Amino acid sequence: MRGWTGPLVVLAIVVVTATVTRIGRAMRPFVLATIPLIASILLVNTFLYPGAEDVLFRLGPLAATGTGLTEALQAGLRVVAFALSVAVFSLTTPTDDLLADLERRGVGRRGVFVVGSAIRTIPRMAERAGEIVEAQRARGLDTEGSWLRRIRGILPLAGPMILGAVTDVEERTVALEARAFSAPARRTVIRPIPDSPPERAVRWIAGLGAVTLVVLGIAGVLRLP
Amino acid sequence: MTNTAADRPLEGGLLTLAGVRYQYAGASDWALDGVDLSVEAGRVLAVVGPNDAGKSTLALVASGLAPLAVGGRLEGSVLLGGHETRGLAAHEAAQRCGILFQNPSTQLSGTAHTVWEEVAFGPRNVGLGLAEIVERVEGSLAALRIEHLAPRDPARLSGGQAQLVALASVLALRPRCLALDEPTSQLDPEGTRLVGEAIRRLAGDLGSAILVTEHKTALLERVADTAIALRDGTVVARGTVREVLDDPELVGLGVDPPPAVRLRRALAAAGVPADVRGRALAALTTLDAPGGAEARG
Numbered sequence: 001m002r003g004w005t006g007p008l009v010v011l012a013i014v015v016v017t018a019t020v021t022r023i024g025r026a027m028r029p030f031v032l033a034t035i036p037l038i039a040s041i042l043l044v045n046t047f048l049y050p051g052a053e054d055v056l057f058r059l060g061p062l063a064a065t066g067t068g069l070t071e072a073l074q075a076g077l078r079v080v081a082f083a084l085s086v087a088v089f090s091l092t093t094p095t096d097d098l099l100a101d102l103e104r105r106g107v108g109r110r111g112v113f114v115v116g117s118a119i120r121t122i123p124r125m126a127e128r129a130g131e132i133v134e135a136q137r138a139r140g141l142d143t144e145g146s147w148l149r150r151i152r153g154i155l156p157l158a159g160p161m162i163l164g165a166v167t168d169v170e171e172r173t174v175a176l177e178a179r180a181f182s183a184p185a186r187r188t189v190i191r192p193i194p195d196s197p198p199e200r201a202v203r204w205i206a207g208l209g210a211v212t213l214v215v216l217g218i219a220g221v222l223r224l225p
Numbered sequence: 226m227t228n229t230a231a232d233r234p235l236e237g238g239l240l241t242l243a244g245v246r247y248q249y250a251g252a253s254d255w256a257l258d259g260v261d262l263s264v265e266a267g268r269v270l271a272v273v274g275p276n277d278a279g280k281s282t283l284a285l286v287a288s289g290l291a292p293l294a295v296g297g298r299l300e301g302s303v304l305l306g307g308h309e310t311r312g313l314a315a316h317e318a319a320q321r322c323g324i325l326f327q328n329p330s331t332q333l334s335g336t337a338h339t340v341w342e343e344v345a346f347g348p349r350n351v352g353l354g355l356a357e358i359v360e361r362v363e364g365s366l367a368a369l370r371i372e373h374l375a376p377r378d379p380a381r382l383s384g385g386q387a388q389l390v391a392l393a394s395v396l397a398l399r400p401r402c403l404a405l406d407e408p409t410s411q412l413d414p415e416g417t418r419l420v421g422e423a424i425r426r427l428a429g430d431l432g433s434a435i436l437v438t439e440h441k442t443a444l445l446e447r448v449a450d451t452a453i454a455l456r457d458g459t460v461v462a463r464g465t466v467r468e469v470l471d472d473p474e475l476v477g478l479g480v481d482p483p484p485a486v487r488l489r490r491a492l493a494a495a496g497v498p499a500d501v502r503g504r505a506l507a508a509l510t511t512l513d514a515p516g517g518a519e520a521r522g
Contacts, residue, residue, distance in 0.1 A: 096338060099336075109350070113334075113336060116335075116336035117334070117335050117336050121335060124330075124335070124380065168331055171326065171328070171331040172331050172335070173294070174285075174290055174294050174295060174326075175326060175331055175332045176334070177290060177293070177294035177315040177316070177319065178288065178290060178294075178319050178323065178324045178332075178395070179319060179334070179346055179347040179350060179394060179395070179398065180315075180316035180319045180320060180347050180350040180351050180398060181316070181350050182314070182315055182316050183316035183350045183351045183352065184316075185350075185351050185352025186352050187349050187350060187352060188348070188349040188352055188353055188354070188355060188358060190342070190345060190349060190355060190358060
């Protein structure tokens with residue numbers, strides 16, 4: 001058994017943070033995204049938990065067990081806690097601020113650029129995919145028929161997408177050199193992120209708390225899931 | 226073909242190529258073969274030629290990016306403000322000679338949320354102080370008269386605006402030379418006009434030495450002082466821009482002469498008297514000038 005405390009504590013923190021920052025409504029898509037996973041966890045664990053004999057009810061050849069259901073609920077709770085923590089992080093932390101701060105803390109400009117560029121490239125890639133689909137459709141490719149037809153249509157879409165992306169990378173690499181990207185100087189930070197003493201204190205406490213829990217777990221004082 | 230002394234290839238320009246041969250890595254042929262040219266401060270050198278003549282390669286070599294960033298084999302000498310590019314790092318060459326590519330979307334960093342931040346990308350890379358960055362960004366935007374674009378998202382600009390932002394981003398590194406590789410190839414007439422005006426301003430106001438490769442000869446006729454024609458990586462004509470663009474053999478290279486030259490030839494071939502030809506050409510020049518369309522309307 002995994003226990004309830006860990007995920008419930010995380011969920012409590014998530015709920016408080018979401019309430020204070022008023023992001024509850026924006027978190028709905030994250031919750032919805034977990035539904036397929038939660039459903040599969042519930043079904044598999046409830047009906048197929050190995051060794052469980054406390055049968056609650058039967059459904060044909062399958063038996064739902066109390067142990068399996070408890071296990072499923074705990075695992076599902078962990079998934080929700082994890083998904084919502086990610087939601088709180090992404091909804092309360094602008095990517096630009098995160099990247100700017102990482103850069104200020106000395107993370108290499110290449111790493112920061114790759115992350116930032118990837119994030120900004122996603123909408124552009126989506127736009128390009130749309131353009132290619134339109135172009136292929138204009139040439140008679142069926143992009144809306146049966147699943148089989150759609151799958152067949154992926155190749156003409158993926159080819160130009162991948163080739164285009166590779167060409168882009170080559171050009172962009174040279175273009176970056178043209179803008180002194182490889183200069184050895186430390187990159188100037190133009191937008192320092194405000195960081196108050198209470199915020200710093202909370203970060204330290206959270207970090208130390210996490211390390212403490214892991215150490216206590218390894219030492220056998222706390223039971224690790 | 227035309228070959229006059231007007232270009233004086235090797236006389237102490239800000240950008241000088243002497244006996245340059247360049248071969249891409251893995252290639253067996255020379256993409257450039259024996260190119261000599263020189264561009265002085267405040268002057269614009271036009272480079273014309275068919276596709277695959279070596280125009281883009283020339284821009285890369287002139288900027289130092291080939292071979293510093295692209296690789297390959299360079300023979301001869303490329304001097305940026307008197308410094309051999311061979312001894313420079315890519316980021317040092319970028320501060321001596323900026324290069325503008327055909328497609329602004331690949332030139333922009335893709336990481337900035339505003340045009341201001343995009344233009345600041347280069348100066349930040351070289352670790353300049355904040356005050357210097359602010360001054361350079363605002364100076365570059367002002368030089369191209371696009372200060373109003375500063376708060377805009379670079380991903381949501383028109384082609385012409387994006388190309389001007391890309392140019393401003395290059396200028397922010399304060400290079401004395403510029404290599405512009407078909408800067409208007411993806412632009413509509415308005416975007417082309419904006420870039421053309423910017424090129425003249427950069428040469429006139431900032432004294433930049435500019436090498437510009439283009440297929441739009443009407444634009445080159447307006448912005449360039451001298452010109453060379455390339456074929457298979459070799460300079461086959463050089464002279465003032467009028468001389469080179471007027472060269473009847475240019476058509477054989479697949480280069481369309483500017484409208485004024487085509488009109489003059491057509492009128493002459495039709496036997497139109499010289500005074501009428503003169504008036505027609507004057508009218509065409511008026512139409513081609515900035516604001517000409519409005520004057521016509």
